[in-house]
Amino acid sequence: MRMKRIYWLPILDWGRRYTAGLALQDGLGAIIVTLMLIPQSLAYAMLAGMPPVTGLYASILPLIAYALFGSSRTLAVGPVAVLSLMTAATLGPLFPFGSTEYVGAAMLLALLSGLILAGMALLRLGFIANFLSHPVISGFISASGILIAVGQFKHILGIQASGDNLLELLPPLASNLGGMHGPTVLIGVSSLVLLWLSGSRLKPWLMRLGLRPALASNLARTAPVPVIILSILLVALLQLEQGGLKVIGNIPQGLPALSLPPLNYPLILKLLPAALLISLVGFVESVSVGQTLAAKRKQRIEPDNELLGLGASNLAAAFSGGFPVTGGFARSVVNFEAGSRTPMAGVFAAAGIAIGVLLLTPFLHNLPQAVLAATIIVAVLRLVDLNSLVRTWRYSRADGAAQLATLAGVLLFSVESGILLGVGLSLLLFLWRTSRPHMAVVGQLPGSEHFRNVERFSVRQSRRVLSLRIDESLYFPNARYLEERIAELTNQHPDIEHLVLMCSGVNLIDASALESLDAIAERLRSCAIQLHLSEVKGPVMDRLKRSHFVESFAGRIFLSQFQALSELDPHSMPPAATEVLAPNR
Structure with a gap:
């Protein structure tokens, strides 16, 4: 008192x-x-x-x-x-x-x-x-x-x-x-x-x-x-x-x-x-x-x-x-x-x-x-x-x-x-900006466990696994854009078997985005592609566990993108990875 x-x-x-x-x-x-x-x-x-x-x-x-x-x-x-x-x-x-x-x-x-x-x-x-x-x-x-x-x-x-x-x-x-x-x-x-x-x-x-x-x-x-x-x-x-x-x-x-x-x-x-x-x-x-x-x-x-x-x-x-x-x-x-x-x-x-x-x-x-x-x-x-x-x-x-x-x-x-x-x-400008969030296809920096934008760095990519980093929280203004972007990328990469959403920049997944993730997973499954998640933050994971998503999700949720690539396509990994810091990271 x-x-x-x-x-x-x-x-x-x-x-x-x-x-x-x-x-x-x-x-x-x-x-x-x-x-x-x-x-x-x-x-x-x-x-x-x-x-x-x-x-x-x-x-x-x-x-x-x-x-x-x-x-x-x-x-x-x-x-x-x-x-x-x-x-x-x-x-x-x-x-x-x-x-x-x-x-x-x-x-x-x-x-x-x-x-x-x-x-x-x-x-x-x-x-x-x-x-x-x-x-x-x-x-x-x-x-x-x-x-x-x-x-x-x-x-x-x-x-x-x-x-x-x-x-x-x-x-x-x-x-x-x-x-x-x-x-x-x-x-x-x-x-x-x-x-x-x-x-x-x-x-x-x-x-x-x-x-x-x-x-x-x-x-x-x-x-x-x-x-x-x-x-x-x-x-x-x-x-x-x-x-x-x-x-x-x-x-x-x-x-x-x-x-x-x-x-x-x-x-x-x-x-x-x-x-x-x-x-x-x-x-x-x-x-x-x-x-x-x-x-x-x-x-x-x-x-x-x-x-x-x-x-x-x-x-x-x-x-x-x-x-x-x-x-x-x-x-x-x-x-x-x-x-x-x-x-x-x-x-x-x-x-x-x-x-x-x-x-x-x-x-x-x-x-x-x-x-x-x-x-x-x-x-x-x-x-x-x-x-x-x-x-x-x-x-x-x-x-x-x-x-x-x-x-x-x-x-x-x-x-x-x-x-x-x-x-x-x-x-309005905030909603417009976040309605089209930055999403980058990423690959592994040689000799490290880091993943960077393929358009900015010389990286190693897997033919079977497409890694997509999302640099914005997922909520109702950008849920539809996420679906459209993934559909566009899968058309550009017809040989992939797995798509991993790297969620290190995602601080929130609201109900609309959750429905979109369900829809994306179902569409990818019909194309023989499995959806996975990686680097999901603790608070976001806590909310996902309170929903039906984790139970019905057929893919996996990896602790890191490096782990995801190691298990989904081990042949694409180098014999040994040593830590190397990239310039302009």
């Missing part, structure tokens, strides 16, 4: 060994993360179509909930660009941005996401995220970064433009360029330049001043803070708000009141597909970041614990006026590099943000929306990796096609369409 509690509550494990030294490291790391989280949370709330303060709300209780249930020691949970975009894409067509109905629906979306993630954890369904392949995720993140950046230029330029894809965003952006607001453009472009230079040049400059690389990196990542302070002072001194510059305005002061999201059954049914997609994307992003950082410290994370931790975080966001959250890449890297050692750093960061909500919100009234937009653009453009598409395409056209489909789907249609298109194409 104690082990089960520790499994579901990792805090019981690391919490027992928590010391003052660890608390100091976590506290220092939390200061850096807090300085980064405050402007990021405000920006991502704006991206999600929510009031800015809800970004701060979504960065308090979710961090505490993750500390209780999450397994990563350094993952920082909160609003992220991709989930904010998905939230806006889901709720934008339903309610006006920032309205009471919109905020309630966002809380409901977080609630549904939290319940889905927690349910997946209890059912140990973490493997489901494997259906989102790396090329699909890479294409999705790059396209989302481009789409988010383009969508934020309306705030940089001070013009009106809206849309869920590039086809909807670009025309109004282009047609409204004549109405650009000068002060907004000046502040927006200046913020972009300063943030971009701080991200690419500030760290080397600080290192030349003698700072350690880790400290220089952390200070460079907090560059939005001085930019925000400077912009607020400029707006106040020059009274730019009266001149038409858009600022975030009044932010409620005080901690969020706990409340239950509005439970509207028709709305729940409408939001459920999007909540499922948000849950999967958030889980994949969080696990990818968590595993990468854990490996650097020779630690490990538990996917089911991550599901529960993220589920609890989203439930906490739902009850505290927030929106869907997950583990963010940038903030987690900062948390790691700042020296945080345990999830308690997240608790300290939550406390810092809570203090900010209590004390600092009145000073944020004059914060320009253009500065938050610049913060978003600089952050998301770091996620864009179009070179990944080139690398993937060179290695695998199928994976490259799935990545390209995802990229184009998100940019030209919608976030949901892009993901579904990429996942669907990946599965």
Whole structure:
């Protein structure tokens, strides 16, 4: 019972060994993360179509909930660009941005996401995220970064433009360029330049001043803070708000009141597909970041614990006026590099943000929306990796096609369409590829017990025995192809008396393939050819023994292909076989 509690509550494990030294490291790391989280949370709330303060709300209780249930020691949970975009894409067509109905629906979306993630954890369904392949995720993140950046230029330029894809965003952006607001453009472009230079040049400059690389990196990542302070002072001194510059305005002061999201059954049914997609994307992003950082410290994370931790975080966001959250890449890297050692750093960061909500919100009234937009653009453009598409395409056209489909789907249609298109194409290409598995006629390498493809190696073949190696599991998409391929080979080798299927590459034989093997054996028998199997793996053999196949099979199942050839056609074997390794094996 104690082990089960520790499994579901990792805090019981690391919490027992928590010391003052660890608390100091976590506290220092939390200061850096807090300085980064405050402007990021405000920006991502704006991206999600929510009031800015809800970004701060979504960065308090979710961090505490993750500390209780999450397994990563350094993952920082909160609003992220991709989930904010998905939230806006889901709720934008339903309610006006920032309205009471919109905020309630966002809380409901977080609630549904939290319940889905927690349910997946209890059912140990973490493997489901494997259906989102790396090329699909890479294409999705790059396209989302481009789409988010383009969508934020309306705030940089001070013009009106809206849309869920590039086809909807670009025309109004282009047609409204004549109405650009000068002060907004000046502040927006200046913020972009300063943030971009701080991200690419500030760290080397600080290192030349003698700072350690880790400290220089952390200070460079907090560059939005001085930019925000400077912009607020400029707006106040020059009274730019009266001149038409858009600022975030009044932010409620005080901690969020706990409340239950509005439970509207028709709305729940409408939001459920999007909540499922948000849950999967958030889980994949969080696990990818968590595993990468854990490996650097020779630690490990538990996917089911991550599901529960993220589920609890989203439930906490739902009850505290927030929106869907997950583990963010940038903030987690900062948390790691700042020296945080345990999830308690997240608790300290939550406390810092809570203090900010209590004390600092009145000073944020004059914060320009253009500065938050610049913060978003600089952050998301770091996620864009179009070179990944080139690398993937060179290695695998199928994976490259799935990545390209995802990229184009998100940019030209919608976030949901892009993901579904990429996942669907990946599965279809997988089924197509495995429906025509590689099968090679093999022969014995002289002087060894190894068998290799007759088209690639100079090998010895038996006239009486045809050896066919199957390099794929046998299941319903390729069962018929197996029958056709064997029929073709037997026509090409009319003198054979035995056909041996070398199953070293077969990890599964499903019911359809088993029926095909029965049919193949019967057809070969009618042609005076006996079917045999060799090198059948243990788990596959266990399943075969539970069927009628082994009892009715007239052929033999050999331990190795060498044994099969030795017993079926001993005259084809050399007097003595010595082990010789073949080149390019």
